[in-house]
Amino acid sequence: MIWPFKPRTSKQIARIEITGAIASETRKSVLKALEIVKERKFPALLLRIDSPGGTVGDSQEIYEALKRLRDKVKIVASFGNISASGGVYIGVGAQHIMANPGTITGSIGVILRGNNLERLLDKIGVSFQVIKSGPYKDILSFDRELTTEEHQILQEMIDTSYHQFVTTVAEGRNLDVEKVKSFADGRIFTGQQALELGVVDRLGTEEDARRWAAELAGLNPDKALCYTIEEPKSLLNRVLSRNQSKSKIGTAINWLEFELTTNGQPLWLYRP
Numbered sequence: 161m162i163w164p165f166k167p168r169t170s171k172q173i174a175r176i177e178i179t180g181a182i183a184s185e186t187r188k189s190v191l192k193a194l195e196i197v198k199e200r201k202f203p204a205l206l207l208r209i210d211s212p213g214g215t216v217g218d219s220q221e222i223y224e225a226l227k228r229l230r231d232k233v234k235i236v237a238s239f240g241n242i243s244a245s246g247g248v249y250i251g252v253g254a255q256h257i258m259a260n261p262g263t264i265t266g267s268i269g270v271i272l273r274g275n276n277l278e279r280l281l282d283k284i285g286v287s288f289q290v291i292k293s294g295p296y297k298d299i300l301s302f303d304r305e306l307t308t309e310e311h312q313i314l315q316e317m318i319d320t321s322y323h324q325f326v327t328t329v330a331e332g333r334n335l336d337v338e339k340v341k342s343f344a345d346g347r348i349f350t351g352q353q354a355l356e357l358g359v360v361d362r363l364g365t366e367e368d369a370r371r372w373a374a375e376l377a378g379l380n381p382d383k384a385l386c387y388t389i390e391e392p393k394s395l396l397n398r399v400l401s402r403n404q405s406k407s408k409i410g411t412a413i414n415w416l417e418f419e420l421t422t423n424g425q426p427l428w429l430y431r432p
Contacts, residue, residue, distance in 0.1 A: 173373050174202035174233075175388040178222075182214025182246040187221055193389040194225050197233060204234040204377035206370050206386060207254055213245025213267060216321050223328065226253030234376040238369035239263045239360065244348060248359065249325060252332025256376070257360040258369040259351030265359065268329060268344035270321040272314060274300035333358055 174197045178190060197205050207226070213219075226235060230253070237251040239259035244267035251257050259265060281287065281303055288303050299310050306314070326344050330337045335358050343349070343357055354360045362372070371381035 173204045173206055173384050173386040175206045175386045177208045179210045182211055182218050187218040190222050191225055194229055196389050204373040206373050207237045209243045209247045209251055210240030211247040212242055213247055219246035219249040222250045223253040230255050236369045236373040238366045252329050258362045258364050259360045261352045261363050263351035264348055265354050266348040269346040270318050275302045277302050278304050
């Protein structure tokens with residue numbers, strides 16, 4: 161359904177949820193949502209993150225978009241059950257971060273993994289004939305060991321990405337780079353430990369983070385509604401999800417959605 165009116169976003173809080181592994185589709189979805197926050201002039205954004213991490217480039221693009229947006233919007237990141245690796249990378253793009261005491265976070269680092277099945281292939285008598293344009297075109301091939309030169313190339317790449325990660329966390333959290341390196345060794349830690357390290361600002365629930373975002377934007381925390389911005393589900397999924405909700409609570413679910421349109425086509429929806 162397309163409503164003939166728009167939400168009064170000047171007194172509301174936008175909410176974007178990032179769940180699961182961060183990859184290309186996540187990036188596209190989040191960047192579109194951030195554009196809507198900017199266009200609709202929401203004064204505050206609650207960024208809910210529940211992710212074990214993901215690809216470097218996608219995390220970096222979301223981080224940069226958050227940095228651009230925070231000049232105009234108050235952003236509070238709320239870490240859920242887990243916000244590690246790429247989840248931290250994105251989170252430090254917000255001005256403020258809140259985590260539950262038991263949130264699993266950290267894992268600041270970069271990893272590249274390949275499989276070596278050479279001995280198994282030898283046992284079953286399988287070999288490969290490789291024709292390549294350069295000596296490193298089949299780097300990380302699963303049928304042979306890495307050469308010393310290949311190992312050095314990959315290590316330099318990982319070290320560069322790691323330096324980018326550490327620098328980003330240091331800048332985003334106003335920490336010294338060396339301090340970040342002291343705990344950016346791949347370890348995970350709880351929200352309580354993250355607070356002590358300076359990775360997060362406060363401990364609390366998502367509701368606490370919502371109220372904090374409202375206060376930062378000069379809104380009444382008791383009255384400011386929070387609208388989740390997400391891609392609309394198909395008609396079938398909407399019907400199924402609504403019926404499931406009704407069966408669970410035994411009553412009609414009250415909810416309101418607003419769809420934006422581009423050339424007459426539904427694009428995004430808000431839901432409280």
